Amino acid sequence: DAADLGHFRHYMQKEIFEQPTAIANTLQRVLELGCKPALFGPEADTLFANAPAVRIVACGSSYHAGLVARYWIEEWTGLPVSVDIASEYRYRKGREQDGTLIVAISQSGETADLLAAMRSARERGDVKVLALCNVPHSTLTRESDLLFLTQAGQEIGVASTKAFTTQLVALYVLAAALAQSRQTLSASALDEIVGALHRLPVLVEEMLALDGELDKWAHELSHYNHALFLGRHTLFPIALEGALKLKEIAYIHAEGYAAGELKHGPLALVDENMPIIVCAAADELLEKLVSNLREVEARSGKVFLLAEPGCEAAHDGAHRVLTMPVASGPLAPVVLTLPLQMLAYHTACRKGTDVDKPRNLAKSVTVE
Ligand code: G6P
Numbered sequence: 001d002a003a004d005l006g007h008f009r010h011y012m013q014k015e016i017f018e019q020p021t022a023i024a025n026t027l028q029r030v031l032e033l034g035c036k037p038a039l040f041g042p043e044a045d046t047l048f049a050n051a052p053a054v055r056i057v058a059c060g061s062s063y064h065a066g067l068v069a070r071y072w073i074e075e076w077t078g079l080p081v082s083v084d085i086a087s088e089y090r091y092r093k094g095r096e097q098d099g100t101l102i103v104a105i106s107q108s109g110e111t112a113d114l115l116a117a118m119r120s121a122r123e124r125g126d127v128k129v130l131a132l133c134n135v136p137h138s139t140l141t142r143e144s145d146l147l148f149l150t151q152a153g154q155e156i157g158v159a160s161t162k163a164f165t166t167q168l169v170a171l172y173v174l175a176a177a178l179a180q181s182r183q184t185l186s187a188s189a190l191d192e193i194v195g196a197l198h199r200l201p202v203l204v205e206e207m208l209a210l211d212g213e214l215d216k217w218a219h220e221l222s223h224y225n226h227a228l229f230l231g232r233h234t235l236f237p238i239a240l241e242g243a244l245k246l247k248e249i250a251y252i253h254a255e256g257y258a259a260g261e262l263k264h265g266p267l268a269l270v271d272e273n274m275p276i277i278v279c280a281a282a283d284e285l286l287e288k289l290v291s292n293l294r295e296v297e298a299r300s301g302k303v304f305l306l307a308e309p310g311c312e313a314a315h316d317g318a319h320r321v322l323t324m325p326v327a328s329g330p331l332a333p334v335v336l337t338l339p340l341q342m343l344a345y346h347t348a349c350r351k352g353t354d355v356d357k358p359r360n361l362a363k364s365v366t367v368e
Contacts, residue, residue: 001153010247010355011155016341017208022162023334024201025151026169035176035194038132040314041146047128048181055127056083057117058105059365061160061244067237069171070332076179086117087368096125103130103174107155107163108364109138116368117186118143131315132170134163147172157356158363159248161341164241168334169200196331206325207338211346213322214339217304218346220320222250222276228266229256230303231279232289234333238279242340249348249358257349259292270301276317278303279342281332282310288345290314306339308332 008014029039037045052232054073065084073081083093086264090113096102102121106114109131118140119126131144134152141147150166174194175311179185221227231239240256247254257266259278270276276296280289290313293303297317305311305318308327315321328335348355 004217009349010345011162011255012155013158014346015157015161016338016345017057017195018153019162019165019366020201020205020208022152023169025057025153026166027197028151030173031198034192035173035180035350037177037181039173039177040148044177045181047146048178050100051128052097053077054079054081054101054178055096055105056081056103056105057086057114057120057121059086059113061164061241062105062114063276064105064237064241064244065164065171065242066103066364067169068168068234069103069175069226071234072172072175072330073178075300076175076235077182077184079178079182084117085208086111089114090120091365092115092366096121096127098126098135099124100125100234101130102127103132104140104144104307105132105167105171106138106140107134107152107160107167108131109133109135109140110364110366112366112368114145115139131175132174134166134169156360156363158358159245159344165204165334172197172331172334175280181223193330194220195273196329200313200331200334201330203326203328203331204338205336209325210322210339211305211342212215212353214342215346217320217322217341218350221275221304221343221347222350224273225253226269227252227278228269228274229254229278230259230262230276230292231256232259233283234286235279235281235336237341238333238336239277241337242344245341245344248361249344249353249355250351251353251358252347259289262292262295267295270282270296270299272302273303277316277340278305279340280305280307280311281331281336282308282315286311293317306336307350344352
């Protein structure tokens with residue numbers, strides 16, 4: 001029962017801990033069938049094969065999920081992908097190429113700006129709308145051509161947690177299904193991408209063991225008024241999401257940045273009073289990230305590093321380091337979301353805020 005808190009203090013905490021199950025449930029049919037286009041509807045294979053472009057529209061955390069998906073879809077299909085904030089897209093004037101796949105991501109399926117953006121897209125060209133939603137009978141699911149339902153279960157905490165990670169999972173499956181329809185990956189590459197999903201619920205479960213350590217980080221973080229979150233590649237949108245969580249529930253001014261963009265502005269803010277939370281993966285951009293971190297450390301910024309194994313080069317000079325149990329390859333953005341959620345959660349608890357109902361915010365924004 002979603003309303004039963006059990007031994008948890010807050011719904012948000014409960015929902016963080018439900019993620020292994022929420023992800024496993026979302027993946028159930030995928031693991032039986034593979035990342036098949038048919039998971040999105042009977043017409044999906046043809047539409048995926050012929051789409052000239054993908055446009056993702058969403059708000060809030062759902063928008064961040066869309067930003068991650070761009071990296072996967074571009075890399076695996078070569079398709080042009082754009083990601084738009086729904087409230088901006090609806091007032092832009094551009095046309096859409098016929099056949100464009102509009103991916104509308106929404107936990108609730110009732111966000112007013114998102115619905116308006118979807119309807120506006122239909123007026124700009126002969127597009128097809130794929131809804132990615134957590135609520136089966138919502139306005140979004142009713143008005144879409146293709147559908148994938150995330151199986152997060154009811155989410156009560158205003159700050160999205162399990163809905164966000166299940167959206168990421170669904171988008172990963174979408175990227176693989178697009179690649180399958182368009183035959184842009186070899187069978188073995190596709191197998192590897194799909195195979196990684198089998199381990200995901202266990203990887204996510206292992207992250208929950210870091211909760212106590214992140215509570216210690218939170219104790220420190222709760223004394224600051226500002227924070228920067230950094231990442232690169234698929235971890236850049238995760239930095240945005242980490243910053244959003246911290247400001248939403250702990251009321252600490254936080255900004256997420258692509259680490260390479262640091263020198264174009266935020267570096268001016270860095271001194272010993274600036275905590276910098278960094279997500280690092282052992283990928284081809286690690287060396288670049290390390291040099292970004294050196295710039296921060298030279299200015300006495302306090303680096304809190306969340307690193308996959310293999311990122312030892314980034315450890316030197318960091319104020320705190322937490323190493324993930326294992327590397328998760330292309331699924332790193334899913335896995336690294338959890339420590340950021342736990343960090344925001346514990347920081348909010350230490351500050352005594354109303355975690356599940358942060359001031360001025362609503363779970364679902366059904367007016368413009
Ligand atoms: C509100 C919620 C966020 C959510 C956003 C988009 O701002 O507080 O958690 O990400 O709406 O909602 P949706 O239901 O469209 O995903």
